[in-house]
Amino acid sequence: MGEAKHLAKDSxxxxxxxxxxxxxxxxxxxxxxxxxxxxxxxxxxxHETVNINLVSKPSWYLSKNHRGEVPVIEINGNIIRDSIVTxxxxxxxxxxxxxxxxDPMKKAKESVLLLDNEKTIRGFIEAAYHTPDKQARGLMxxxxxxxxxxxxxxxxxxxxxxxxxxxxxxxxIWPHLERIRAxxxxxxxxxxxxxAYSRRMLRDSAVKQCQLPNSMHRRFAADCRKKKVNYDMVExxxxx
Amino acid sequence: MGEAKHLAKDSxxxxxxxxxxxxxxxxxxxxxxxxxxxxxxxxxxxHETVNINLVSKPSWYLSKNHRGEVPVIEINGNIIRDSIVTxxxxxxxxxxxxxxxxDPMKKAKESVLLLDNEKTIRGFIEAAYHTPDKQARGLMxxxxxxxxxxxxxxxxxxxxxxxxxxxxxxxxIWPHLERIRAxxxxxxxxxxxxxAYSRRMLRDSAVKQCQLPNSMHRRFAADCRKKKVNYDMVExxxxx
Numbered sequence: 001m002g003e004a005k006h007l008a009k010d011s012x013x014x015x016x017x018x019x020x021x022x023x024x025x026x027x028x029x030x031x032x033x034x035x036x037x038x039x040x041x042x043x044x045x046x047h048e049t050v051n052i053n054l055v056s057k058p059s060w061y062l063s064k065n066h067r068g069e070v071p072v073i074e075i076n077g078n079i080i081r082d083s084i085v086t087x088x089x090x091x092x093x094x095x096x097x098x099x100x101x102x103d104p105m106k107k108a109k110e111s112v113l114l115l116d117n118e119k120t121i122r123g124f125i126e127a128a129y130h131t132p133d134k135q136a137r138g139l140m141x142x143x144x145x146x147x148x149x150x151x152x153x154x155x156x157x158x159x160x161x162x163x164x165x166x167x168x169x170x171x172x173i174w175p176h177l178e179r180i181r182a183x184x185x186x187x188x189x190x191x192x193x194x195x196a197y198s199r200r201m202l203r204d205s206a207v208k209q210c211q212l213p214n215s216m217h218r219r220f221a222a223d224c225r226k227k228k229v230n231y232d233m234v235e236x237x238x239x240x
Numbered sequence: 241m242g243e244a245k246h247l248a249k250d251s252x253x254x255x256x257x258x259x260x261x262x263x264x265x266x267x268x269x270x271x272x273x274x275x276x277x278x279x280x281x282x283x284x285x286x287h288e289t290v291n292i293n294l295v296s297k298p299s300w301y302l303s304k305n306h307r308g309e310v311p312v313i314e315i316n317g318n319i320i321r322d323s324i325v326t327x328x329x330x331x332x333x334x335x336x337x338x339x340x341x342x343d344p345m346k347k348a349k350e351s352v353l354l355l356d357n358e359k360t361i362r363g364f365i366e367a368a369y370h371t372p373d374k375q376a377r378g379l380m381x382x383x384x385x386x387x388x389x390x391x392x393x394x395x396x397x398x399x400x401x402x403x404x405x406x407x408x409x410x411x412x413i414w415p416h417l418e419r420i421r422a423x424x425x426x427x428x429x430x431x432x433x434x435x436a437y438s439r440r441m442l443r444d445s446a447v448k449q450c451q452l453p454n455s456m457h458r459r460f461a462a463d464c465r466k467k468k469v470n471y472d473m474v475e476x477x478x479x480x
Contacts, residue, residue, distance in 0.1 A: 078345055078349075080345075080348045080349065080352060081352060081355075082351070082352060082355055084351075085348050085351040085352055085355070086348070088347075088348065088351070089344050089345065089347075089348040092344035092347065092348075093344035093345070104329050104332035104333035105318055105320075105329065105333070107328075107329070107332065108320045108325050108326070108328065108329040108332075109318075109320070111322070111324075111325040111328070112320060112321060112322060112325055115321075115322055115325070
């Protein structure tokens with residue numbers, strides 16, 4: 001997921017990327033950066049990563065992207081924000097397997113699923129990153145989103161959201177599922193189709209390349225709740 | 241924009257559309273329905289319209305689309321919601337001029353503009369449809385959105401957002417501009433590039449086909465503020 005240290009307020013503006021080099025501004029634990037990284041991995045696109053400390057943002061980053069969010073891509077003087085827009089750009093601009101669904105109706109249904117999935121995300125953020133008193137409500141909202149994914153998989157009967165193999169919509173949905181599996185596995189196992197789908201996704205090579213250990217997802221969420229995040233934490237090898 | 245009467249709570253479920261017939265569930269004054277209607281007009285796609293009374297929603301409509309919003313399309317047993325998703329579907333599925341930008345970077349920048357435009361929409365809704373005390377704040381937010389459109393047009397130097405002629409992104413942006421022109425023309429004229437752009441858009445044949453008179457836009461907004469909308473109002477011919 002990009003091992004570069006996260007640059008903070010006192011950091012210096014990095015040199016711009018070289019001609020035709022794609023740079024990703026990201027954050028190691030961000031599910032939104034994760035979306036873009038999955039697409040880059042699936043298509044085998046070479047790129048460099050500049051990680052940003054989102055609590056102590058560099059001022060040079062805010063002048064590149066006034067909203068200060070990640071991911072952002074920079075290439076040949078162009079700056080593009082948003083996880084879905086940047087992921088779609090990568091699929092459109094680079095060779096390799098096309099990840100976007102071509103059948104118009106199927107593509108439209110995936111777009112609606114992505115809109116429905118905003119509930120999963122909203123609920124997850126509330127349950128994972130905020131104070132414990134919001135957890136119950138967050139989990140409830142999150143489950144309404146998961147139910148939509150379950151219904152979608154059930155109605156299409158296909159292995160992945162995009163069909164026989166993971167596509168763009170799968171990679172937009174996956175990052176939150178990986179985190180939900182780590183934090184509340186029971187929320188996944190209670191949805192039969194989502195559970196089977198998750199197990200298939202875990203065997204995908206892009207998913208494997210970008211995966212973080214469950215223990216790190218859990219630690220990041222716990223640190224967020226305590227408002228004390230170490231963006232550069234390293235994996236602890238647990239002794240058994 | 242579809243002259244069909246707006247069906248209310250007591251209405252009966254209409255028969256499903258015939259094979260391959262595209263049905264739009266809409267509302268005559270909705271800027272979101274307007275987006276889809278512009279795309280249908282630009283591509284010359286035959287369709288039928290079922291208008292929905294959004295204050296007194298038919299229960300059969302809620303079972304088709306539990307969110308109860310418009311536009312929704314129905315075709316061959318499929319139901320798709322959301323103005324952008326349905327518009328994209330129409331461009332993807334029907335012959336006629338392709339309205340979607342093909343250059344990946346240009347397409348990505350248009351997608352970011354559409355995200356930035358959410359400010360125009362949010363500000364407009366607050367200023368036009370809510371109580372007068374919210375108007376000042378709404379207008380301020382709206383102008384931040386308009387500034388993004390102005391910057392975009394200035395930086396590309398092209399006649400339309402999509403280039404030499406209006407494309408999908410133009411038709412997604414236009415409905416709110418048409419309404420802002422009707423309600424607060426000075427908000428448009430203070431942005432040089434948006435003003436010149438609006439005048440060009442008004443000459444587009446799809447824009448002309450779907451346009452409502454300024455007086456109706458003003459009356460709809462005033463009725464919303466009074467929470468007393470007549471969806472089936474007809475144009476009053478003003479005597480001079």
